[in-house]
Amino acid sequence: MSEKLSGCTYKLSNTPCISTSACVGGKMEQQGPMHDCFDYTCEDDYFGMETYEQAESLMQRKAIELALDKNQMQNDSIDFMLGGDLLNQCIGTTYGVRDLSIPFLGIYGACSTMAEGLLLSSLLVDNGVGSNVIAVTSSHFCTAERQYRFPLDYGGQRTPTSQWTATASGALVVSAKGEAPYVRAVTIGKIVDMGVTDANNMGAAMAPAACETLAQFFRDTGLAPESFDHIVTGDLGLVGSRIVCDLLMREGFDIRPNHRDCGTMIFDTESQDVHAGGSGCGCAASMLCGHFVPKLRSGEIKNILFAATGALMSPTINQQGESIPSIAHAVWLSHDSGK
Amino acid sequence: MSEKLSGCTYKLSNTPCISTSACVGGKMEQQGPMHDCFDYTCEDDYFGMETYEQAESLMQRKAIELALDKNQMQNDSIDFMLGGDLLNQCIGTTYGVRDLSIPFLGIYGACSTMAEGLLLSSLLVDNGVGSNVIAVTSSHFCTAERQYRFPLDYGGQRTPTSQWTATASGALVVSAKGEAPYVRAVTIGKIVDMGVTDANNMGAAMAPAACETLAQFFRDTGLAPESFDHIVTGDLGLVGSRIVCDLLMREGFDIRPNHRDCGTMIFDTESQDVHAGGSGCGCAASMLCGHFVPKLRSGEIKNILFAATGALMSPTINQQGESIPSIAHAVWLSHDSGK
Numbered sequence: 317m318s319e320k321l322s323g324c325t326y327k328l329s330n331t332p333c334i335s336t337s338a339c340v341g342g343k344m345e346q347q348g349p350m351h352d353c354f355d356y357t358c359e360d361d362y363f364g365m366e367t368y369e370q371a372e373s374l375m376q377r378k379a380i381e382l383a384l385d386k387n388q389m390q391n392d393s394i395d396f397m398l399g400g401d402l403l404n405q406c407i408g409t410t411y412g413v414r415d416l417s418i419p420f421l422g423i424y425g426a427c428s429t430m431a432e433g434l435l436l437s438s439l440l441v442d443n444g445v446g447s448n449v450i451a452v453t454s455s456h457f458c459t460a461e462r463q464y465r466f467p468l469d470y471g472g473q474r475t476p477t478s479q480w481t482a483t484a485s486g487a488l489v490v491s492a493k494g495e496a497p498y499v500r501a502v503t504i505g506k507i508v509d510m511g512v513t514d515a516n517n518m519g520a521a522m523a524p525a526a527c528e529t530l531a532q533f534f535r536d537t538g539l540a541p542e543s544f545d546h547i548v549t550g551d552l553g554l555v556g557s558r559i560v561c562d563l564l565m566r567e568g569f570d571i572r573p574n575h576r577d578c579g580t581m582i583f584d585t586e587s588q589d590v591h592a593g594g595s596g597c598g599c600a601a602s603m604l605c606g607h608f609v610p611k612l613r614s615g616e617i618k619n620i621l622f623a624a625t626g627a628l629m630s631p632t633i634n635q636q637g638e639s640i641p642s643i644a645h646a647v648w649l650s651h652d653s654g655k
Numbered sequence: 656m657s658e659k660l661s662g663c664t665y666k667l668s669n670t671p672c673i674s675t676s677a678c679v680g681g682k683m684e685q686q687g688p689m690h691d692c693f694d695y696t697c698e699d700d701y702f703g704m705e706t707y708e709q710a711e712s713l714m715q716r717k718a719i720e721l722a723l724d725k726n727q728m729q730n731d732s733i734d735f736m737l738g739g740d741l742l743n744q745c746i747g748t749t750y751g752v753r754d755l756s757i758p759f760l761g762i763y764g765a766c767s768t769m770a771e772g773l774l775l776s777s778l779l780v781d782n783g784v785g786s787n788v789i790a791v792t793s794s795h796f797c798t799a800e801r802q803y804r805f806p807l808d809y810g811g812q813r814t815p816t817s818q819w820t821a822t823a824s825g826a827l828v829v830s831a832k833g834e835a836p837y838v839r840a841v842t843i844g845k846i847v848d849m850g851v852t853d854a855n856n857m858g859a860a861m862a863p864a865a866c867e868t869l870a871q872f873f874r875d876t877g878l879a880p881e882s883f884d885h886i887v888t889g890d891l892g893l894v895g896s897r898i899v900c901d902l903l904m905r906e907g908f909d910i911r912p913n914h915r916d917c918g919t920m921i922f923d924t925e926s927q928d929v930h931a932g933g934s935g936c937g938c939a940a941s942m943l944c945g946h947f948v949p950k951l952r953s954g955e956i957k958n959i960l961f962a963a964t965g966a967l968m969s970p971t972i973n974q975q976g977e978s979i980p981s982i983a984h985a986v987w988l989s990h991d992s993g994k
Contacts, residue, residue, distance in 0.1 A: 317782065317783045318782075318783065318784050320734070320784075320785075324734065324735055324758040326784065366975075367975050369971060369972050369975065370975070395659070395663065396663055396843045400761075400763055402744075403969065403971075404743045404744075404969040404970075404971065405741075405743075405763070405765065405967060405968060405969035406763050406967070407967070407968065407969045407971070407972045410846060410967035410968075410980050411972060411977065411980065413846065414846040414848050414967075414980040417845055418845065419663040419843035419844060419845050420843070420844070420845060420846050420982060421762070421764070421771060421774075421775065421843060421984075422739075422762060422763035422764050422771070422967070422982075423760070423761060423762055423763065424739055424744070424745050424761035424762065424763040425760070425761050426744065432760060432761070435760075436760065436775075439779065439784050440778065440779070440782075443656065443657075443779075443782035443783065443784060444656045444657065444782065445657050445659075445665065445778050445782060446659075463971075504735045504758035504759070504760060505758060505759070506756055506757065506758050506759060507749060507752065507753040507759050509753050628744060628745070628746070628749035628753075628761070629744060629746065629749075630742065630743040630744035630746045631743075632708060632742075632743065632746070632802075633708050633746045633750060636705075636706050636708065636709070638750065641749050641750065641753040643759060643761075645760075
């Protein structure tokens with residue numbers, strides 16, 4: 317049974333593991349510094365489909381199939397799946413997985429979706445609800461741009477603080493039995509809203525949520541930032557990364573020496589014209605599934621604290637003048653089962 | 656520990672209960688046949704706010720506060736909450752709960768959201784992850800119309816098969832200890848898509864998903880439809896209700912004598928001009944929280960099988976010609992703990 321520590325951190329006692337994972341990316345991701353971590357990339361943003369939305373769905377399906385193939389798993393060995401994405405009504409997921417015939421639970425955490433799916437599936441598997449559970453998510457630059465900002469053809473100027481939505485998907489299977497990486501503890505985040513209203517500065521809006529959840533994790537577990545090879549935030553980008561480090565310093569935690577941010581990893585922010593870095597559910601998901609999980613499995617990395625962040629707004633409510641509530645969930649992944 | 660039966664049905668062994676619930680409604684709901692079941696109704700669709708979206712958020716917050724008040728519970732007695740709604744990026748929920756300082760997990764199941772939240776919180780509480788967990792959802796006629804169909808001022812004609820989105824919210828607390836109703840078993844649904852493309856006939860699109868999940872529950876548990884006072888579907892309306900009964904007959908299950916549908920309960924389909932009945936996350940949620948839960952608590956009803964259904968599409972993908980994938984999750988609620 318998972319043990320609740322003070323706050324909302326749960327220590328997992330049966331050490332569920334990530335038994336397999338895979339990720340898929342687009343052209344920009346293929347050209348970026350992390351190209352080696354993708355199992356499949358496509359130069360065509362349509363991925364051979366007729367619309368961008370269909371392309372995003374295809375990416376999720378492909379990520380799941382690749383992850384299952386790696387472990388020679390069949391669909392019927394999966395108890396159920398948790399998935400969601402940035403698109404209205406999470407259609408990237410629902411149309412991507414509808415033919416798989418796997419029991420499905422939809423989740424929504426914006427760019428924190430992979431952390432939420434991993435956290436929930438780990439809590440369930442740790443307590444015997446499911447032996448193999450999939451967590452999946454995605455984002456696509458073209459679907460996100462037209463939904464959240466402007467039609468691509470409009471050619472709108474992007475601000476220096478804006479981030480580039482990654483065209484990527486990540487899928488993983490949390491299993492009751494298997495090899496590293498093990499899920500050791502999770503922290504369920506609270507919604508934090510510090511009043512930021514600029515939808516082109518998501519990093520600033522989300523950094524306080526990352527600070528809140530990370531500080532909660534450190535206090536609840538008694539672990540220090542230096543216990544981890546990396547403290548990995550999802551998609552804060554250049555602006556938000558600086559803010560989260562500053563905010564955590566004020567709380568007495570210095571994460572600067574081992575902080576990594578998926579938004580600044582996935583693209584070369586100097587040469588790829590992505591302004592403050594990458595974003596989107598698929599950014600943190602692909603960096604987790606394609607980069608950190610394999611290194612944790614091999615033992616090249618021993619421990620990471622993965623905290624993906626999400627901005628829980630919509631264009632409608634933002635245009636009504638509302639600020640941007642954000643959230644972050646944290647998951648401790650380890651090469652060592654702790655048993 | 657929850658016991659997995661064949662299929663994706665889990666029998667709960669520690670019988671978590673719904674310790675408190677409350678629901679909020681609008682003017683049409685107040686004028687309807689179920690007006691007595693609402694804890695709070697407002698004649699003004701704005702609920703005193705400036706926009707419909709803010710009104711929907713207020714409804715969720717009010718439903719939660721009313722539910723907690725009934726049991727003299729404070730926010731800090733809640734371990735975490737699960738919530739979502741129909742609005743893009745689930746803003747009805749995220750803006751409604753952002754100030755509560757309760758750890759939050761976003762879910763998305765369209766109109767099945769209350770069943771999904773109840774199912775997940777029951778599985779978690781049954782296994783010791785949380786002692787008190789909130790599930791909450793809402794819908795609002797005016798926010799849904801402008802998002803899914805037309806601006807209200809356009810005055811578009813509605814088809815006879817269309818349903819009227821309920822302006823309502825329901826919140827409940829699943830607790831490890833407490834009185835009836837107890838959660839005895841749950842079935843996680845699969846996505847079903849039979850090719851219906853008419854977004855004005857959601858009942859027809861969702862009925863096959865309800866059939867799939869209910870038949871799965873009956874087969875997995877060995878229970879017959881007559882074991883329940885009511886088989887309660889969420890929001891199939893007049894059209895979908897007829898279809899689900901027909902489909903289940905073919906599977907060998909006759910639910911006609913004790914079938915109730917929240918979409919045909921919440922409004923008077925003869926006099927209220929709602930065409931095929933009510934819909935929206937708040938419809939099934941308010942009928943569950945305000946009607947069935949109190950009757951299960953008092954013992955007036957002994958057992959219900961609650962299966963809310965959701966259509967997992969968006970206007971964008973529907974306009975691209977895609978059909979409507981749907982889902983249903985089932986929860987067995989009982990006056991008897993079974994211990």
